[in-house]
Amino acid sequence: MAIDFTFSDDVETARLLVKRFMKETVRPKMAELQGRRAKREEWGVAIRELRSTARKQGLWCPHMPEEFGGMGLGHTAVAAMSAEAVKTPMGPYIINCQAPDEGNMHTLLHFGTDEQKEKWLKPLCEGTMRSCFSMTEPDAAGSDPTQIQTTAVEDGDDWVINGKKWFTSGAQGADFAIVIAKTDPDAEIAQARNSAFIVPLKSPGFSIVREVETMGGGGGHPEVKYDNVRVPRANMLGERGGGHKLGQVRLGPARLAHCMRWIGQIEQALEMLVDRAQKRFAHGSLLSEKQGIQWMMSESALELYASKLMVLHAAYKIENGMDFRAEVSMAKHHVANTLWKTVDRALQVHGALGYSNDTPLAQMLIQARWARIADGSDEVHLMRIAEMVMRSYNETGSVNHAVGDLPI
Ligand SMILES: Cc1cc2nc3c(=O)[nH]c(=O)nc-3n(C[C@H](O)[C@H](O)[C@H](O)COP(=O)(O)OP(=O)(O)OC[C@H]3O[C@@H](n4cnc5c(N)ncnc54)[C@H](O)[C@@H]3O)c2cc1C
Numbered sequence: 001m002a003i004d005f006t007f008s009d010d011v012e013t014a015r016l017l018v019k020r021f022m023k024e025t026v027r028p029k030m031a032e033l034q035g036r037r038a039k040r041e042e043w044g045v046a047i048r049e050l051r052s053t054a055r056k057q058g059l060w061c062p063h064m065p066e067e068f069g070g071m072g073l074g075h076t077a078v079a080a081m082s083a084e085a086v087k088t089p090m091g092p093y094i095i096n097c098q099a100p101d102e103g104n105m106h107t108l109l110h111f112g113t114d115e116q117k118e119k120w121l122k123p124l125c126e127g128t129m130r131s132c133f134s135m136t137e138p139d140a141a142g143s144d145p146t147q148i149q150t151t152a153v154e155d156g157d158d159w160v161i162n163g164k165k166w167f168t169s170g171a172q173g174a175d176f177a178i179v180i181a182k183t184d185p186d187a188e189i190a191q192a193r194n195s196a197f198i199v200p201l202k203s204p205g206f207s208i209v210r211e212v213e214t215m216g217g218g219g220g221h222p223e224v225k226y227d228n229v230r231v232p233r234a235n236m237l238g239e240r241g242g243g244h245k246l247g248q249v250r251l252g253p254a255r256l257a258h259c260m261r262w263i264g265q266i267e268q269a270l271e272m273l274v275d276r277a278q279k280r281f282a283h284g285s286l287l288s289e290k291q292g293i294q295w296m297m298s299e300s301a302l303e304l305y306a307s308k309l310m311v312l313h314a315a316y317k318i319e320n321g322m323d324f325r326a327e328v329s330m331a332k333h334h335v336a337n338t339l340w341k342t343v344d345r346a347l348q349v350h351g352a353l354g355y356s357n358d359t360p361l362a363q364m365l366i367q368a369r370w371a372r373i374a375d376g377s378d379e380v381h382l383m384r385i386a387e388m389v390m391r392s393y394n395e396t397g398s399v400n401h402a403v404g405d406l407p408i
Helices: 009-035 040-056 075-085 101-111 114-126 243-277 291-319 325-349 361-370 378-396
Strands: 131-134 151-155 158-165 176-182 194-200 206-210 223-232
Touching: 009 040, 009 075, 075 243, 075 291, 101 114, 101 131, 101 243, 158 176, 158 194, 176 223, 176 243, 194 223, 194 243, 243 291, 243 325, 243 361, 291 325, 325 361, 325 378
Parallel strands: 131 176
Antiparallel strands: 151 158, 151 176, 158 223, 176 194, 206 223
């Protein structure tokens, strides 16, 4: 078994280029716009320019194949890019690997017909369209997609969609949604009752019902309605009854992409903790000299290290076509909780300053909270991990298959 944690030269070069581009070009521009409280239109122009520069420099869509204008990198290399990009506000958007478009690109690449790729995937990759993913409903437990109430019924050459969704992140400004709806309510297997559809949001019958105010502020995750929305048959994505499977396949790379972005934030929070602790003096010594604070650092470091290993290993399994469900579930749960704990510790070490908006920590803590709910809540991942551990033990007499299948 060869264990090699170094990236090939071209990947390492690309990672360093992203890092430098973010540090030398994107961050100063963001700081300048923030500093002079630039108008919305000015932000728009600046962001378009930055995206254009990123594209010209070949730092674009790291997760997509070259034929779609991307960098053609594998999942482990994408992990490196994303972790660099996320350290800068808007970083993932500037290089076109932001949620939910990034997950939808993977889904279209995996399940789309040639026609669908041409019509929907290409513009996403070019950055001329935006998309959203519309699965969760206000009146049914999102943790259990077999309960989805939105229906899609055949009518001539069309499907007619009716239902309510919410937390369709990014629906405002998106050109289309990937919608999961019930097409086969009588299918024997509950997981075979839903199908996925590409729904242009200009379709008659689609509306944004309301913005959902969240602890992160307003906007971004609206409640939406599909009222007799018609789409042609050609807009079914994947096979009929394959909506559940599509959701699972989408969520593999999409969950991991979140983890990669969160790792960048964990590192940022830990660096802030270390920096502050070495400068703040109280009760006769620097905070960094107190064991209580050192343990915050070491626990965060331990958890960050485990996060990186889990993400790299799960990415390796996806990249090599291996079963990745247990590893992605574990990574998602572990990294989301590490983010929450590390940002909280960093905020604590900053005292009142941490609670203020003078540092990014307060906002980071708010953002960190949803990581434990979206893309599978903590408890659902724990449930799935337990199922996989028991299955592995019962089928093979060992739990190893469910804990990475590593040769140790
Ligand atoms: C910021 C944010 C962005 C989101 N973006 C999107 C999006 O773009 N598209 C989309 O479709 N959805 C999105 N979601 C929705 C998200 O996927 C759902 O919130 C999630 O699937 C949980 O569903 P629910 O909220 O209905 O909670 P429920 O299913 O009602 O579950 C509530 C709680 O019950 C507990 N629970 C559930 N099952 C079990 C179990 N088996 N054992 C023990 N406890 C359990 C968990 O604590 C869970 O958090 C987003 C959510 C957030 C917060």
